[in-house]
Amino acid sequence: MSMRIARVALCAAVACATAFAVGTADAAPQARAEKTRSLDILLTNDDGWRGPNGSETPFIVTLRDALRAAGHHVVVVASGTDQSGQGGRITMPPTTMEVANPEPDVWTVKPGSPSDAVYFGLDEVFHGKKPDLVVSGMNPGTNFGALINHSGTVNAALTALEFGVPSVAVSLASDPRTWPDGTDHSAGPAAAYVTDLVTRLQDKSRRGQLIPEGVSLNINYPLVPGPVDPATGKPGSVLPPRGTKATTVARGPYLTPDYIPVNGQSGRPGTYTIGLGANTAPAAEGTDVRAVTDGYVSISALEDDHDVDGSTTGWLRTLARQLR
Template sequence: MRILISNDDGYFAPGLAALAASLSKLADVVVVAPERDRSGASNSLTLDRPLSVKKAANGFYYVNGTPTDCVHVAVTGFLEQRPDLVVSGINHGPNMGEDTLYSGTVAAATEGFLLGIPAIAVSLAGKNNHFDTAAQVASDLVQRFIATPFASPMLLNVNVPDLPLDALGGYAVTRLGRRHMAEPVIRAQNPRGDTVYWVGPVGPEQDAGDGTDFSAIRHKQVSITPLMIDLTARDQLGVIKTWLNP
């Protein structure tokens, strides 16, 4: 069993170290992660310059690019053997609802999925640093995958309550919730007197009822959401055909 691990917080992130330590007990693990924090990078690929892969003192490899770059380079050229599973994380903070569209953590897993490899994105839904809890959850899910592999590649978005392991309320298979629109940008001035803008915090939850990832975390459950990549609005195909041919 070969597992490729990546993240978006950078190769020095404590969540990455916890994940690698946990999964290395189960399989042959290689870590290929960004050289710096690339949170919010989404599924961006670097096309305007070459990428380099270097090895850190802890044995992790790091790339001067995005999370997507890391997985793409690793799978399509850097690694001698194709991984059986891609695991991304452990992200320091949740990736729920629309967060998944911006998340570099989810993007790294998505790239593995797009390359035909089962993938899991793992995020810690809080700032209390219970990375050991999320690492144990990731280990459990990987053990389940080893025992019962998916019939075809799947992409799972996993959010773990930031609590001690014995405080978790089990697993919940969920759908993505929705937030309200984000808060306004924050206007400021830099030392040169120029006006700059900081992206504001995420908006409050709008769709967070039973069955959503938000609800699961609120009930101290691990949220597991299977994701798909097909963005086609199938229920609007007929509408557009009629619009073009009235």
């Protein structure tokens, strides 16, 4: 797939999302709602569906309810356990999985990675009829930059592309150190944002494919604290994002590992504790990390073929000729 197609997909997504992000009034919301059709959506995440009615995983519940309120048929297929940071891992045979159907249109798999959930959903739950869209999220915590390599949220969306199903991954910025409740406050507005984005993609698709073939959209919604509540000393609300930006994926490591020996010497066999910190170096302008840091919703277009374009392709062909 050419980068031009990916950019077209990204520009279309941003064009249809920006008005909502900055709070622009919709001139004819009722007319638009009447034009759109109900979509069949497979909803998953990497935190699973846990607790009665998803009570231990409230963000996927919030997104499901928002999409359903917009008239879509939403089926949740997710792990029954927390599978954060599992990337695109799949469970290999002969391992068996326990499948549960705890409530209508909710399926869980154990053990099951996010990619396992998408595999099972497409093969069994939506057997014989692909969903119109796979949505993965909402994840409490960003999935941008190099984090997308390890994110179960993002890789669940990319797994859908293997089967030709367009997909969207959704993550929310969080600040667990200074404002742990911030992500809770932003969940509702973020779900409304995603629902509006899906509607606008429908408007632009003219009943065709929602997103160009082989492209997934990775959305990171910022946490923009409102004024501090004098009674608590903490922000009492979230402000709307400053807008939506089409972004590229920031390069370089985002997580900084730190392994500390419990016994023995560093760099030698033994037991280690694992520490992970965030890279606080300023991100480049135009990247997903920079956009979210600046208070914008970031939308990046991810391709399923993992190929490169342009001059790198020529370099690779020259190398291949030399190796004959």
